[in-house]
Amino acid sequence: MLIDIITALPGIVEGPLDQSILKRAVGKNLVRIRVHNLRNFTTDRHRQVDDYPFGGGAGMVLKPEPIFACIEKLQAEADAEGRTVDEIIYLSPDGERLSQRMVNELSMKRHLVMLAGHYKGVDQRVRDQLVTREISIGDYVLSGGELPTLVLVDALIRLLPGVLGDACSALSDSFQDNLLDAPTYTRPAEFRGLEVPHVLRSGDHKAISEWREAERLKKTSERRPDLLEIEERRPDDAGTEMRTEK
Numbered sequence: 001m002l003i004d005i006i007t008a009l010p011g012i013v014e015g016p017l018d019q020s021i022l023k024r025a026v027g028k029n030l031v032r033i034r035v036h037n038l039r040n041f042t043t044d045r046h047r048q049v050d051d052y053p054f055g056g057g058a059g060m061v062l063k064p065e066p067i068f069a070c071i072e073k074l075q076a077e078a079d080a081e082g083r084t085v086d087e088i089i090y091l092s093p094d095g096e097r098l099s100q101r102m103v104n105e106l107s108m109k110r111h112l113v114m115l116a117g118h119y120k121g122v123d124q125r126v127r128d129q130l131v132t133r134e135i136s137i138g139d140y141v142l143s144g145g146e147l148p149t150l151v152l153v154d155a156l157i158r159l160l161p162g163v164l165g166d167a168c169s170a171l172s173d174s175f176q177d178n179l180l181d182a183p184t185y186t187r188p189a190e191f192r193g194l195e196v197p198h199v200l201r202s203g204d205h206k207a208i209s210e211w212r213e214a215e216r217l218k219k220t221s222e223r224r225p226d227l228l229e230i231e232e233r234r235p236d237d238a239g240t241e242m243r244t245e246k
């Protein structure tokens, strides 16, 4: 998978990409991530990428020229190499709400471009002409699209084959199968008088699996009964499909 991130503040995304699972995934060539500084695509003498909003009002708006220049360059490169840009994603609070189902679907794409907005957002013409998908990470507003971009990148990358040590781990996480995850414990078996459930130490894999399933159902019905309703409504679940090849 190739991910292009377009931002006016590359420093915010570069740090986390250089840590832990994301860093290892890039190091093992399971994903290529390129960060593009919007300021390198402006013809403005002061490298300014924002301007005042027409009609007045608070906040600056990211100008269309550098964003068009950057995305057109990426598109031309992809065309020259016979690749397709699958989606040009704008992270925005008024976009489609990010879900595990959406992450599963996007993890099967080969080339994603992600645009981080800033200030008041981006010029609407960018959204109308270039963006193919708008995604929100939740009903709250952050100051920039860099953290939402990282949220999406992290959620995607951990699903790519070879990224997690145990491929099954992601399958039992919350929201896969529309269930929350079961409680987890590690050593010591007893800590301050608190014991790990006996079944998890029994070595009986069938009993452990049944216990986990029951715990997942119990927690989901207590905390997120809405997820169980989704499950009942959708017998054939395409959303749990995950990528199996690079």
Ligand code: SAM
Pocket: 090, 091, 092, 093, 094, 115, 116, 117, 118, 119, 120, 121, 122, 135, 136, 137, 138, 139, 140, 141, 142, 143, 144, 145, 146, 148
């Ligand atoms: N004026 C915009 C609105 O009210 O919808 C908010 C702009 S916000 C201050 C600046 C940038 O942060 C946005 O362009 C977007 O890229 C990003 N952003 C903020 N909250 C977000 C969220 N919940 N999901 C995705 N992106 C978000």
